[in-house]
Amino acid sequence: GGGGDSSGSDTNSDLDSDKGEGVEGGDLVLAVLSDASSLDPAGSNDVPSSVVQANIYETLVKRDDENKVIPGLAESWEPIDDTTYEFKLREGVKFHDGEPFNAEAVKANLDRIRDAKVGSPRFFLYEMITDVVVQDEYTVQIKTEYPFAPLLAHLSHNGGGMVSPKSIAADYDAMNSGKDAGSVISTAPVGTGYFKFDSWQPGDNIKLVKNDDYWGDKVHVDSVTFKVIPESPVRNADLETGHVHIADPIQPNEVVGINNSDFAKVNQKASSSLAYLGFNTEKEPFNDPKVRQAISMLVNKEDISEGVYDGFGVLAKGPLAPGIFGYNEDAKPVDYNVEEAKKLLEEAGYADGFKSSIWTNDNPQRQQIAVLIQEELKKVNIEVDINVMEFGAYLEKTANGEHDMFILGWSNPTGDADYGMYALFHSAQKGSPGNRSFYENKEVDKLLDEGRRESNPEKRIEIYNKVQEHLIEDAPMVYLIHTEYLTGVSNKIKGFSIDTSGIYQLQDVQFVE
Amino acid sequence: MAKKEMLKVEGLKQYFPIKGGLMGRTINHVKAVDDISFTIYEGETVSIVGESGCGKSTTGRSILRLEEPTDGSVVFNGEELTTLSKREMRKHRKDLQIIFQDPYASINPRQTVADVLDEAMTIQKILPAKQRRKRIIELLETVGLNEYQADRYPHEFSGGQRQRIGIARALSVNPKLIICDEAVSALDVSIQAQVLNLLEELQEQYQLTYLFISHDLGVVRHISDRVIVMYLGKIVEIGDKHSIFENAKHPYTKALLSAIPVPDPTREKKHIVLTGDVPSPIDPPAGCRFHTRCPFAQDICKKETPVLGTYAAMADGHEAACHFVEEIESGTLQAKEFEETVFG
Amino acid sequence: METDLLKVENLRTSFYTDDGEVKAVDGVSFGLPKGKTLGIVGESGSGKSITALSILKLLAANGKIVGGEVNFKGENLLSYSDKEMRSIRGNAISMIFQEPMTSLNPVFTVGQQISESLVKHQQLGKKEAMSRSIELLKLVGIPSPDKRVKQYPHELSGGMRQRVMIAIALACNPEILIADEPTTALDVTIQAQILGLIRGLQKKFGMSVIMITHDLGVVAETCDYVAVMYAGQVVEYADILSLFQYPKHPYTIGLMNSLPRHDKELEKLEPILGNVPNPKEMPVGCRFAPRCPAATDLCRTKMPDLLPDEKGNDIRCWIYTDQWDGESEVTIYGEKRNAESGRTQTILSH
Amino acid sequence: MTKFIVRRLLQTIPVLIGVSILVFSLMYLIPGDPAQIIAGEAASPQTVEQIREKLGLNDPAPVQYFKYVKNIVQGDLGNSIRSGRPVMDEIKARFWITVELSFYSTLLAVFLGLIAGIISAVKHYSWSDVTIMIVALFGLSMPNFWLGLMLIQWFAIGPDWLPEFLKMRASGWGDSWKQVILPVVTLGTGGAAIIARMTRSSMLEVIGQDYIRTARAKGLGERVVVYRHALKNALIPVVTVVGLEFGGFLGGAVLTETIFAINGMGRLTIDAIRTRDFPIVQGTVLIISFLFVFVNLLVDISYRLLNKRMDVN
Amino acid sequence: MVVQNPIADVGKRATNPKVEAYKGLLKRLIKNKAAVVGGLLIIVFILTGIVGPYFTWLDPNATQITNKLAPPSAEHWFGTDNYGRDIFTRIIHGMSITMKVGFFSVALGGVIGVFLGIISGYYGGKMDTFIMRVMDVILAFPGILLALAIVSVLGGSIQNVIIAVGIFSVPAFARIVRGSTLSVRKLEYIDAVKALGASDARIIFKHILPNVLSPIIVQATLRIATAVLTASGLSFLGLGAQPPTPEWGAMLSEGRAYMHQAPHLVLFPGIMIVLFVLAFNVFGDGLRDALDPKMKK
Numbered sequence A: 001g002g003g004g005d006s007s008g009s010d011t012n013s014d015l016d017s018d019k020g021e022g023v024e025g026g027d028l029v030l031a032v033l034s035d036a037s038s039l040d041p042a043g044s045n046d047v048p049s050s051v052v053q054a055n056i057y058e059t060l061v062k063r064d065d066e067n068k069v070i071p072g073l074a075e076s077w078e079p080i081d082d083t084t085y086e087f088k089l090r091e092g093v094k095f096h097d098g099e100p101f102n103a104e105a106v107k108a109n110l111d112r113i114r115d116a117k118v119g120s121p122r123f124f125l126y127e128m129i130t131d132v133v134v135q136d137e138y139t140v141q142i143k144t145e146y147p148f149a150p151l152l153a154h155l156s157h158n159g160g161g162m163v164s165p166k167s168i169a170a171d172y173d174a175m176n177s178g179k180d181a182g183s184v185i186s187t188a189p190v191g192t193g194y195f196k197f198d199s200w201q202p203g204d205n206i207k208l209v210k211n212d213d214y215w216g217d218k219v220h221v222d223s224v225t226f227k228v229i230p231e232s233p234v235r236n237a238d239l240e241t242g243h244v245h246i247a248d249p250i251q252p253n254e255v256v257g258i259n260n261s262d263f264a265k266v267n268q269k270a271s272s273s274l275a276y277l278g279f280n281t282e283k284e285p286f287n288d289p290k291v292r293q294a295i296s297m298l299v300n301k302e303d304i305s306e307g308v309y310d311g312f313g314v315l316a317k318g319p320l321a322p323g324i325f326g327y328n329e330d331a332k333p334v335d336y337n338v339e340e341a342k343k344l345l346e347e348a349g350y351a352d353g354f355k356s357s358i359w360t361n362d363n364p365q366r367q368q369i370a371v372l373i374q375e376e377l378k379k380v381n382i383e384v385d386i387n388v389m390e391f392g393a394y395l396e397k398t399a400n401g402e403h404d405m406f407i408l409g410w411s412n413p414t415g416d417a418d419y420g421m422y423a424l425f426h427s428a429q430k431g432s433p434g435n436r437s438f439y440e441n442k443e444v445d446k447l448l449d450e451g452r453r454e455s456n457p458e459k460r461i462e463i464y465n466k467v468q469e470h471l472i473e474d475a476p477m478v479y480l481i482h483t484e485y486l487t488g489v490s491n492k493i494k495g496f497s498i499d500t501s502g503i504y505q506l507q508d509v510q511f512v513e
Numbered sequence B: 001m002a003k004k005e006m007l008k009v010e011g012l013k014q015y016f017p018i019k020g021g022l023m024g025r026t027i028n029h030v031k032a033v034d035d036i037s038f039t040i041y042e043g044e045t046v047s048i049v050g051e052s053g054c055g056k057s058t059t060g061r062s063i064l065r066l067e068e069p070t071d072g073s074v075v076f077n078g079e080e081l082t083t084l085s086k087r088e089m090r091k092h093r094k095d096l097q098i099i100f101q102d103p104y105a106s107i108n109p110r111q112t113v114a115d116v117l118d119e120a121m122t123i124q125k126i127l128p129a130k131q132r133r134k135r136i137i138e139l140l141e142t143v144g145l146n147e148y149q150a151d152r153y154p155h156e157f158s159g160g161q162r163q164r165i166g167i168a169r170a171l172s173v174n175p176k177l178i179i180c181d182e183a184v185s186a187l188d189v190s191i192q193a194q195v196l197n198l199l200e201e202l203q204e205q206y207q208l209t210y211l212f213i214s215h216d217l218g219v220v221r222h223i224s225d226r227v228i229v230m231y232l233g234k235i236v237e238i239g240d241k242h243s244i245f246e247n248a249k250h251p252y253t254k255a256l257l258s259a260i261p262v263p264d265p266t267r268e269k270k271h272i273v274l275t276g277d278v279p280s281p282i283d284p285p286a287g288c289r290f291h292t293r294c295p296f297a298q299d300i301c302k303k304e305t306p307v308l309g310t311y312a313a314m315a316d317g318h319e320a321a322c323h324f325v326e327e328i329e330s331g332t333l334q335a336k337e338f339e340e341t342v343f344g
Numbered sequence C: 001m002e003t004d005l006l007k008v009e010n011l012r013t014s015f016y017t018d019d020g021e022v023k024a025v026d027g028v029s030f031g032l033p034k035g036k037t038l039g040i041v042g043e044s045g046s047g048k049s050i051t052a053l054s055i056l057k058l059l060a061a062n063g064k065i066v067g068g069e070v071n072f073k074g075e076n077l078l079s080y081s082d083k084e085m086r087s088i089r090g091n092a093i094s095m096i097f098q099e100p101m102t103s104l105n106p107v108f109t110v111g112q113q114i115s116e117s118l119v120k121h122q123q124l125g126k127k128e129a130m131s132r133s134i135e136l137l138k139l140v141g142i143p144s145p146d147k148r149v150k151q152y153p154h155e156l157s158g159g160m161r162q163r164v165m166i167a168i169a170l171a172c173n174p175e176i177l178i179a180d181e182p183t184t185a186l187d188v189t190i191q192a193q194i195l196g197l198i199r200g201l202q203k204k205f206g207m208s209v210i211m212i213t214h215d216l217g218v219v220a221e222t223c224d225y226v227a228v229m230y231a232g233q234v235v236e237y238a239d240i241l242s243l244f245q246y247p248k249h250p251y252t253i254g255l256m257n258s259l260p261r262h263d264k265e266l267e268k269l270e271p272i273l274g275n276v277p278n279p280k281e282m283p284v285g286c287r288f289a290p291r292c293p294a295a296t297d298l299c300r301t302k303m304p305d306l307l308p309d310e311k312g313n314d315i316r317c318w319i320y321t322d323q324w325d326g327e328s329e330v331t332i333y334g335e336k337r338n339a340e341s342g343r344t345q346t347i348l349s350h
Numbered sequence D: 001m002t003k004f005i006v007r008r009l010l011q012t013i014p015v016l017i018g019v020s021i022l023v024f025s026l027m028y029l030i031p032g033d034p035a036q037i038i039a040g041e042a043a044s045p046q047t048v049e050q051i052r053e054k055l056g057l058n059d060p061a062p063v064q065y066f067k068y069v070k071n072i073v074q075g076d077l078g079n080s081i082r083s084g085r086p087v088m089d090e091i092k093a094r095f096w097i098t099v100e101l102s103f104y105s106t107l108l109a110v111f112l113g114l115i116a117g118i119i120s121a122v123k124h125y126s127w128s129d130v131t132i133m134i135v136a137l138f139g140l141s142m143p144n145f146w147l148g149l150m151l152i153q154w155f156a157i158g159p160d161w162l163p164e165f166l167k168m169r170a171s172g173w174g175d176s177w178k179q180v181i182l183p184v185v186t187l188g189t190g191g192a193a194i195i196a197r198m199t200r201s202s203m204l205e206v207i208g209q210d211y212i213r214t215a216r217a218k219g220l221g222e223r224v225v226v227y228r229h230a231l232k233n234a235l236i237p238v239v240t241v242v243g244l245e246f247g248g249f250l251g252g253a254v255l256t257e258t259i260f261a262i263n264g265m266g267r268l269t270i271d272a273i274r275t276r277d278f279p280i281v282q283g284t285v286l287i288i289s290f291l292f293v294f295v296n297l298l299v300d301i302s303y304r305l306l307n308k309r310m311d312v313n
Numbered sequence E: 001m002v003v004q005n006p007i008a009d010v011g012k013r014a015t016n017p018k019v020e021a022y023k024g025l026l027k028r029l030i031k032n033k034a035a036v037v038g039g040l041l042i043i044v045f046i047l048t049g050i051v052g053p054y055f056t057w058l059d060p061n062a063t064q065i066t067n068k069l070a071p072p073s074a075e076h077w078f079g080t081d082n083y084g085r086d087i088f089t090r091i092i093h094g095m096s097i098t099m100k101v102g103f104f105s106v107a108l109g110g111v112i113g114v115f116l117g118i119i120s121g122y123y124g125g126k127m128d129t130f131i132m133r134v135m136d137v138i139l140a141f142p143g144i145l146l147a148l149a150i151v152s153v154l155g156g157s158i159q160n161v162i163i164a165v166g167i168f169s170v171p172a173f174a175r176i177v178r179g180s181t182l183s184v185r186k187l188e189y190i191d192a193v194k195a196l197g198a199s200d201a202r203i204i205f206k207h208i209l210p211n212v213l214s215p216i217i218v219q220a221t222l223r224i225a226t227a228v229l230t231a232s233g234l235s236f237l238g239l240g241a242q243p244p245t246p247e248w249g250a251m252l253s254e255g256r257a258y259m260h261q262a263p264h265l266v267l268f269p270g271i272m273i274v275l276f277v278l279a280f281n282v283f284g285d286g287l288r289d290a291l292d293p294k295m296k297k
């Protein structure tokens, strides 16, 4: 099915259609769910931090809306051999502190994020890098341990944001005097981006100001403030009363109301993330693929999409969202089919159903999904309890494999199939790295390893298509939905968009008259 | 004398710690009872009198080990009580009973009279359960209550009747000695007389020994054989009641006796009025504790604590703790600023 | 007999409770001549305090004066408005309460509490009032009064607090001082101080005093006249000598005989039998009848009136009326009394 | 007095030690590894291990606790796991917001509560008494987050006809009175109700005391009796309640802060618990507990100022 | 032996005294109009909680996405929620859960608190100091955080909410009971039974406990109110009952996302909580007045 397909497109242009002329200046206020934890690209790995960092730092390469890698701070690049990439850097770029951006800076950054003493939560992005070699002022080579195809995608990740070498040095000095890593960089972030850091009231707001010395097109607004407002009704109230200009996220059920209002519209954007119902494939009865398939057939994704997301989402066929490199257009999703499911259960010896549980964390959408699935499973006498856990406990317990079924999400900030599947399904990644289904399939392992190393994009697509077929067949999880980012955008501004990993694009935003 | 010693108290001290200062250390003590000794013989009534806070009740409570004495010995019926374990002590409690002042507070409001008495007998295993009811009714009759009142709750009785229940409870375990701590003070005069008479009759009937604590000298004179006068934790005078009431030697006892209004309008209304208030037992005055209010006080009184002694013109067993008993008696020592007041 | 400064006639006060009406005071009559002391004695709960409070109209919210008169200098206080009453209270008539511990406001200094009356009734300034307070404290015998005025009640001993209460009561030179058990909470030696003090002040200022107590000793030593109360009523009103020498009412006799005394040895106490009647279930006839050894059918069915005798003392007992239906000589708690039949009746209460 | 204060301050030490042990062991017992949480849903074991090592989470619990206590004694509450900032800094930013919020709420509660309570007591059993007490009971029975939501619905979003000047700001704290009112009302309502009831019963009780009768016996007017003699005494138990309420507000501000997006200590603590940011949780709990104890110390002091009787003990 | 004269008897009725004692209490309780209203409400709540679920004609958990967020109507009295479940039915089914939370958490906190309070008050000394310091710690510890921590450790479920709220209410009971124990312990009848040789256990259970019962009962009714509020606060923070349990606090918390669009989702559970809490507050107040002899007029 494809109930949500059409809504996957970017509605940006509609949004701005009858707005007036843009003006320069103004303070743009965004209401966000939670505060950044660190403004050091190596300091955290959460979305709230990323959305701010993306405006301060730039990466060597970027991805466009079609997920194609495009130049960032690197003007061009080429593979030298299987394990070496060479980058030509943009010249004349300066950090906010006036330091020049050059190959040394790239090396300093990539070395830092891999430094055990720094203990970066984004280490995993670059753990395959063995060396960064400065060729000349504007040329740098990156060497990896093994051929690693998604390297460019990984470099486009926020974790690859370039920090001023002066800050890095200062940060190391601070570490030597007993401070935590990132203490300097996070409190006074210095990048090359179109916004400069201004102030941070932890827990409340972060303010960035326009970088007048930016090497490219400068932003229109004078400053941008990310204001933390955890409660949805309050975000909306502020949007309505004009205290904020962008409210993120909007609850699906609120979209119609806002779109009908005269103060704001909702920006929809398909995300690259996946919501899924995972099975503990090492536990009875979920070690039987038939049971997993049966349950997959019992999950009414349409209902979930309608009921939980008010239709704002793309029904998932497999683990990858449309648009991600490696997405299999032709994959046959498991369809809702109660009869077939009953048959499968019978074959598996569970004609009379069984008792089980679904775990989830205190995320309202996941809870709602759990409730709907619980109701569906009742139809085949599968009695499930819902167990809502607080996030920390949830992650730990699912990593330990204490669960039966669980609902979780997986986002894909690199836009590459490897990121979307390796951690989730490779048997080497069981538990905390991401494979909380404890799924193990030799063939899939092999394919995933190959996909990483293969540098030919065509071949990679082929490999990943195969993986997806296996994954649909084996059903280690029920692929539920690729949600949409729903962002309330005030009628007072235009030019706003958001990318598939949820990063706000503020470069073109301006107030309208 | 062939009198049998029933209770012998020696060097009894009861100090209550005062917590305070930093970290709630003990910073001081209330010397409620400070080294007192006396003996009670079988079948007699000994009273303790004295002003509020002088340690009368504490003496009684320490003897019963309701408060663990700080120091001293209490020999009851030949047996040292202070060294008994709690468990052994519980067995001995049968012989030592107590009746309290407040008829409203001294019975559990949630027990019927029968419950109260039954419990007492259960604890001390006085009778098999079946025979207790009969005994309860006997006891009630003994104290002048009726059988039909056995199943009533305390709130259905008047103060005097409650006091009778308290007495019945004390009697129920066949004690040898009963401590009556202000047992009649809360009662109206007319009821008080009923209860006093009852106590006297019971004493006769069961050869009870009473330690009678009261601040009412009229009652004390009526009921006692011997009297102990306490002042600020110490015994200042002790003797048979005639000695005390007719031949008091200690200036405090004299003042005490003289301060009481006499219900006889024809009598001369002269009183010795002590100046000042009773000092605090926390920091009792050095030397004789009474010297701060004593009209005869001399320098030595501020330094040396007088001991109990029998002086000239005092009967056997009559002792007073004053440096100047004889001088005052003979008139060689005159009172300073001795104030006499007339009420009417 | 002098004219009475205060004359209470057939005062009746009731409380209205969940369980119905409680007739706490039900027929109280007495007179208080100027400069004299009247004692009110009686058992706990007999209505002594309520009588006093009724005079000043200071009853709790659920209490109400339902009858009688309180004549002060010929005017019935019961007809006074609230405002008029306030000008009497603390001024012409003042009162000392039973409990020195709880009758002073813990959050104000002694000085503040004394001054209040002065400011209110004598229109003194704050400063004057304070220096007058110091004088008053000196008057009641509190040492270093200039320091004490600044202290709070808890810093004083019980005896001192009671003196402060007296100072408050005396502040405006009252004509009548009502002392409701002013010494019950105190030790005998302190009691002696306080009673001596009140007596001395009375002599000095010539005021009349109502001394409420249950202690016959106190009465004997301080009073000129005595009203004996029983179960809400005055049962006997007499001058002090008559009362002690020849008590007439059986209750008074019983009371005297059940009193253990420290000044002389008594063979055996003669207690009054039985208990005080429950205020909710008062006997229909004489209220003392259930406990009276001489009670007859008449006593049990009809309430006697409070009637004057030849000495001008009042007595509420059938024995001393011509309606008496018992023996002409009765023995009450060991005392013999002759019935006085044939006397003319004049009803004291109108 | 100084001695008393010093003594009371010292008495708080065992309580704070208890609190620190409690919070430490709770944090230790709670499942959820901070390193794992920082690393997120997709964390390679190496990444997690690196973080653990960095945070010193591999030490045994007692070692961690003593390290922690040692640092506290030196005035160092450690660094936030999540942000790496010193806990002191993290708290400082929010501390005054929560204190302010609690303070204003207490002020409102006291103001409303006292007025209502006095009226109620003085007009005992009148219709105004009954009305006030019914309103107070409702105030007491209302979940305050619900009240907060309702207030936002009515006064922040509001119906169209709501005049502009009545429209309050739904989020944040303190830039204008419009950002203050809703949270303060939300937090203060329950307290106002409690104080009103307390004041009423305390007034009624005091009015029955002997010394009130003494005041009347002096011939004082009813107003003087009620407002001078009774109120000052009646305030004593009320002060205790105020102290407890203020303490309660500090902890209870969690919900209010969450709803109104107020960046205070409550929200910080909740977020920190969620992210297993141990040092922050320990720091905030310690500080909130300390404040609670401190406020109660203030209560005790005002007790003594109001009521000199307390000196006896 | 004959004692002078038999004493006149006070009352002549020979009714059962136990009944008499409680009759008085009941009488005073009934005089308090608010208490009667509160008591009746509680009875209605209890009855509904017990039998209500048998009389509802809809399944409280049956989802019907097509009919979600329906406003109140003849068919759905209180409307439907975001899954299309009938709110009225859910509220009826949630009644017993709310009651369970209230009763059991108070029972838990009460039993522990009463025990600690009695021990503390009766033995005094070091034991008392220690227990009371621990209580201080719990009191000083921000309540909601304590609950949060407990629920985090044990996982979110009704039982754990009960445990959390129960522990949270321990200090209140302990303090009150300690206070009353201290005053009861001073009463002379305690010394009297001690002098009879009664063991500590007997004194505590037979003589102290029954006499500190009335403040406990009052505290318990008022605590039930607080407990329900605390529990709903926990649900609001997402730490309460597990879905799809129709616990009112959880309903409220889930419904808040739809506040603008479908206010009935928060209105009805909110009102129910207020009423429930109100009933116990009112009743507790009345009980306190009835048990307090000072209020006897």
Ligand SMILES: Nc1ncnc2c1ncn2[C@@H]1O[C@H](COP(=O)(O)OP(=O)(O)OP(=O)(O)O)[C@@H](O)[C@H]1O
Pocket (backbone or CB within 6 Å): B016, B017, B030, B031, B032, B050, B051, B052, B053, B054, B055, B056, B057, B058, B059, B215, B281
């Ligand atoms: N448990 C206790 N802790 C501290 N001090 C106490 C304790 N019991 C009694 N005291 C103090 O000991 C002193 C003597 O008290 P006690 O009760 O024995 O006096 P009393 O002579 O019986 O007085 P009263 O006539 O008022 O009953 C008093 O100062 C009292 O305050």
Ligand SMILES: Nc1ncnc2c1ncn2[C@@H]1O[C@H](COP(=O)(O)OP(=O)(O)OP(=O)(O)O)[C@@H](O)[C@H]1O
Pocket (backbone or CB within 6 Å): C015, C016, C017, C022, C024, C025, C042, C043, C044, C045, C046, C047, C048, C049, C050, C051, C060, C062, C063, C214, C279
């Ligand atoms: N507010 C009240 N409500 C109901 N009954 C009351 C009230 N005040 C007093 N009484 C009753 O009035 C009666 C008389 O009380 P009163 O205080 O005058 O006694 P008393 O003679 O002063 O006793 P005591 O010697 O104990 O002070 C008592 O039965 C008492 O119970």
Ligand SMILES: [Mg+2]
Pocket (backbone or CB within 6 Å): B056, B057, B058, B182
């Ligand atoms: Mg005593």
Ligand SMILES: [Mg+2]
Pocket (backbone or CB within 6 Å): C048, C049, C050, C098, C180, C181
């Ligand atoms: Mg009285």
